[in-house]
Amino acid sequence: MARLGDLERAVLDCLWQADEPQTVREVHEALAGRQLAYTTVMTTLQRLARKGLVAQDSQARAHRFSAEATREEMFTELMTDALGIAGDEHEAMLRFVDVISPEARAALAEGLGQQKKNKR
Numbered sequence: 568m569a570r571l572g573d574l575e576r577a578v579l580d581c582l583w584q585a586d587e588p589q590t591v592r593e594v595h596e597a598l599a600g601r602q603l604a605y606t607t608v609m610t611t612l613q614r615l616a617r618k619g620l621v622a623q624d625s626q627a628r629a630h631r632f633s634a635e636a637t638r639e640e641m642f643t644e645l646m647t648d649a650l651g652i653a654g655d656e657h658e659a660m661l662r663f664v665d666v667i668s669p670e671a672r673a674a675l676a677e678g679l680g681q682q683k684k685n686k687r
Contacts, residue, residue: 572621577601578611579620583638588624588631 581597582589589597595608604670612632615621620641624631636644653659664672 574601574603574607574611575615575620576616578608579634579638579641582632584633585633588622588633589632590629592629594632596614 577598578594579653581594582676584597585593586626591609594612595603598608612621612623614633616623620635622633622635624633634641650656650659664675667675
């Protein structure tokens, strides 16, 4: 999966925070503080749709967009892809654990502990 730009991440954040699919206008309004042109937001949504990250529903007069995956599912896919290209998966994971916050490290340890208990 290609690396996302700042605007693409911001647009995805808008879609993840919304309870339902959003129109270009709704995303544009959510990003009002960035002073973007409407067409810039529209192009970004279309680009995300071409990348397979956003679903575009063109049934209504105004097209509606929604994220194809949750934030967590997308992160999992990115991590899986990154580990797939790592020369040494074990070393890559250790380096990752070294750079995450102590809270994230504790959550990871807890999750691994739960997974270990569930396998018994």
